[in-house]
Amino acid sequence: MTNYKCFKCGKQISNKTLEKRFVCPSCGGKVFYKTRKEITKVKAV
């Protein structure tokens, strides 16, 4: 499941919430970035 984080207030919003309305429920911001539960590790070779 993809979660989004509000760029303005930093609140985590599920994609289901954004499916209905692409607006942050707490601050009304419209800029989000994707977050993931698993931390993607980048291997440094």
Ligand SMILES: [Zn+2]
């Ligand atoms: Zn917000």
